[in-house]
Amino acid sequence: xIPNPQNVQGIVDAMALSEVKGRxxxxxxxxxxxxxxxxxxxxxxxIFVAAFALxxxxxxxxxxxxxxxxxxxxxxxxxxxxxxxxxxxxxxxNGRDLYxxxxxxxxxxxxxxxxxxxxxVVVGTLYGATAGYFGGRLDGIxxxxxxxxxxxxxxxxxxxxxxxxxRSITMLFIGIGLISWLDMxxxxxxxxxxxxxxxxxxxxxxxxxxxxxxxxxxIVPNLLGIVIVYATLLVPNMIIFESFISFLxxxxxEPNTSLGALINEGAxxxxxxxxxxxGFPLFFFVVTIFAFxxxxxxxxxxxxxxxx
Amino acid sequence: MxxxxxxxxxxxxxxxxxxxxxxxxxxxxxxxxxxxSFDLNAGECLGVVGESGSGKSTLARAIVGTVPSxxxxxxxxxxxxxxxxxxxxxxxxxxxxxIFQDPLAALNPRMTVGDIIAEPLVTxxxxxxxxxxxxxxxxxxxxxxxxxxxxxRYPHEFSGGQCQRIGIARALILRxxxxxxxxxxxxxxxxxxxxxxNLLMELQRDMGLSMIFIAHDLSVVKHISDRIVVMYLGRQMxxxxxxxxxxxxxxxxxxxxxxxxxxxxxxxxxxxxxxxxEGELPSPLAPPSGCVFRTRCxxxxxxxxxxxxxxxxxxxxxxxxCPYHAPEHVLASNSA
Numbered sequence: 001x002i003p004n005p006q007n008v009q010g011i012v013d014a015m016a017l018s019e020v021k022g023r024x025x026x027x028x029x030x031x032x033x034x035x036x037x038x039x040x041x042x043x044x045x046x047i048f049v050a051a052f053a054l055x056x057x058x059x060x061x062x063x064x065x066x067x068x069x070x071x072x073x074x075x076x077x078x079x080x081x082x083x084x085x086x087x088x089x090x091x092x093x094n095g096r097d098l099y100x101x102x103x104x105x106x107x108x109x110x111x112x113x114x115x116x117x118x119x120x121v122v123v124g125t126l127y128g129a130t131a132g133y134f135g136g137r138l139d140g141i142x143x144x145x146x147x148x149x150x151x152x153x154x155x156x157x158x159x160x161x162x163x164x165x166x167r168s169i170t171m172l173f174i175g176i177g178l179i180s181w182l183d184m185x186x187x188x189x190x191x192x193x194x195x196x197x198x199x200x201x202x203x204x205x206x207x208x209x210x211x212x213x214x215x216x217x218x219i220v221p222n223l224l225g226i227v228i229v230y231a232t233l234l235v236p237n238m239i240i241f242e243s244f245i246s247f248l249x250x251x252x253x254e255p256n257t258s259l260g261a262l263i264n265e266g267a268x269x270x271x272x273x274x275x276x277x278x279g280f281p282l283f284f285f286v287v288t289i290f291a292f293x294x295x296x297x298x299x300x301x302x303x304x305x306x307x308x
Numbered sequence: 309m310x311x312x313x314x315x316x317x318x319x320x321x322x323x324x325x326x327x328x329x330x331x332x333x334x335x336x337x338x339x340x341x342x343x344x345s346f347d348l349n350a351g352e353c354l355g356v357v358g359e360s361g362s363g364k365s366t367l368a369r370a371i372v373g374t375v376p377s378x379x380x381x382x383x384x385x386x387x388x389x390x391x392x393x394x395x396x397x398x399x400x401x402x403x404x405x406x407i408f409q410d411p412l413a414a415l416n417p418r419m420t421v422g423d424i425i426a427e428p429l430v431t432x433x434x435x436x437x438x439x440x441x442x443x444x445x446x447x448x449x450x451x452x453x454x455x456x457x458x459x460x461r462y463p464h465e466f467s468g469g470q471c472q473r474i475g476i477a478r479a480l481i482l483r484x485x486x487x488x489x490x491x492x493x494x495x496x497x498x499x500x501x502x503x504x505x506n507l508l509m510e511l512q513r514d515m516g517l518s519m520i521f522i523a524h525d526l527s528v529v530k531h532i533s534d535r536i537v538v539m540y541l542g543r544q545m546x547x548x549x550x551x552x553x554x555x556x557x558x559x560x561x562x563x564x565x566x567x568x569x570x571x572x573x574x575x576x577x578x579x580x581x582x583x584x585x586e587g588e589l590p591s592p593l594a595p596p597s598g599c600v601f602r603t604r605c606x607x608x609x610x611x612x613x614x615x616x617x618x619x620x621x622x623x624x625x626x627x628x629x630c631p632y633h634a635p636e637h638v639l640a641s642n643s644a
Binding site for chain 2: 021022023024025198199200202203204205206207208209210213217218221222
């Protein structure tokens with residue numbers, strides 16, 4: 001059955017003319033996702049929030065660390081949000097422009113969430129898929145390591161780390177990176193156990209595909225649906241986690257800020273009538289988190305139409 | 309002619325652990341395949357039949373190498389596949405390809421058909437230029453009866469029969485010497501079954517393939533095979549040419565299997581007397597002593613529980629493992 005080169009060229013030419021584009025499962029999922037109104041609106045909101053964090057500083061009238069001493073003490077009536085003064089969101093207790101600070105806080109909070117989710121997706125998926133695919137003793141050892149790490153009270157460890165090595169945003173990222181992939185590894189492993197018994201994996205083994213390629217080509221793409229859903233649900237958890245640390249005063253340090261730190265400050269001055277100081281950061285916080293949850297829900301429905 | 313594949317005393321056992329047992333409790337041994345021996349000549353098609361749970365698929369997987377064999381040897385062109393290290397084995401995999409029962413499950417849902425068919429080629433000849441890969445995929449798709457312009461489609465966009473054709477194309481792209489078909493048609497419609505079986509026969513003839521064809525449908529196996537092996541509970545019961553086996557079966561189990569094939573004529577079907585097998589397949593964890601078929605055999609006698617029956621050569625490439633046919637028995641019945 002050696003192909004005649006001329007015929008083959010004809011076939012290839014014909015194919016180029018009439019090649020039918022297939023509808024991948026991803027394309028199907030996109031259609032289903034876009035049909036989900038809440039999820040689509042949330043996605044648009046998220047894009048707005050991200051754009052606000054990225055480009056919001058361009059229209060800020062004040063530097064985020066400029067302290068307007070004239071406002072100190074008279075915040076409640078001079079620092080109100082107004083377009084004329086250029087303090088769109090008002091000022092904080094120290095007379096700094098709240099708009100510029102909310103832009104930065106949103107950016108840092110989103111970044112914390114994204115870094116946590118990225119580490120979880122990359123490390124957690126590969127770790128879990130490897131453990132699940134090879135199974136046996138390797139699986140046992142790898143998953144017991146995860147169990148051990150999980151049983152450490154990480155909030156306590158993180159607080160210790162921040163106290164010992166100094167409070168910095170890098171330390172916070174390291175702390176979040178260390179814990180965020182553990183759950184993901186378990187989820188990926190569990191899913192791998194079902195996928196590796198599918199016949200297409202057996203075909204690949206029988207064909208002689210290298211195990212690493214099998215994991216990357218056959219296991220991970222089929223895991224990705226569940227991983228993406230979990231990652232979108234993980235982002236808000238990471239943001240909440242960072243906000244909590246910042247709320248305790250251990251997270252992001254002045255003059256930098258995050259939504260958690262801003263809410264903390266706003267909460268402290270609520271009784272003086274400066275409600276905008278908690279209102280604006282809280283608004284962005286709630287919108288981001290809700291939007292992520294809705295997008296995650298939408299993705300789950302879109303990627304697994306069978307188990308709703 | 310020396311056989312392309314000769315399997316000698318092949319056994320596959322699985323460790324089965326009781327649920328909730330301690331990790332150090334010894335596992336029970338499940339004998340899925342036990343001391344199988346057969347030869348396959350180049351260009352020949354060997355059918356394997358037996359009811360569910362008789363170890364047909366395990367046999368196929370042991371030859372393909374996705375299940376480790378616990379004993380015996382698999383000589384493929386003189387090289388023992390069963391006792392090779394992983395790396396060497398991986399190189400040999402290109403010559404033995406497999407076609408699976410569930411056509412859709414055997415295709416990765418996230419890959420395009422073109423990528424699926426090309427995978428063996430890309431794995432074993434990674435230096436092949438992309439254009440040539442595509443060309444070979446397209447010719448092969450044409451050959452197995454698929455439109456080559458569907459190369460970018462995904463498996464879920466195809467019917468069962470088409471999916472099986474994709475599976476066949478993938479198995480053939482490296483021009484292997486041996487193809488193992490594990491119930492390739494039992495998940496398909498009857499009309500599609502015929503198409504796929506005919507395609508397989510055609511390809512086998514044209515490409516000079518050797519083939520092992522596993523099925524529980526004796527009529528399909530008879531149609532495609534030159535010789536047939538009958539399996540029961542992981543043991544070889546009878547081996548003969550397709551004609552001999554279907555017209556003059558010697559083993560009581562083969563006789564029962566053949567009588568279970570329905571005749572497409574109600575009058576004939578009603579008229580015929582057939583031995584009905586009582587009971588279920590015994591557990592492979594605790595197989596009966598002696599002849600494993602004795603618990604259901606219509607011709608069972610006391611001697612069946614003794615030693616494991618040996619393969620007896622009846623001449624004309626016809627072998628049977630039944631104590632009923634043992635020379636001692638023949639002598640005993642003569643003297644009586």
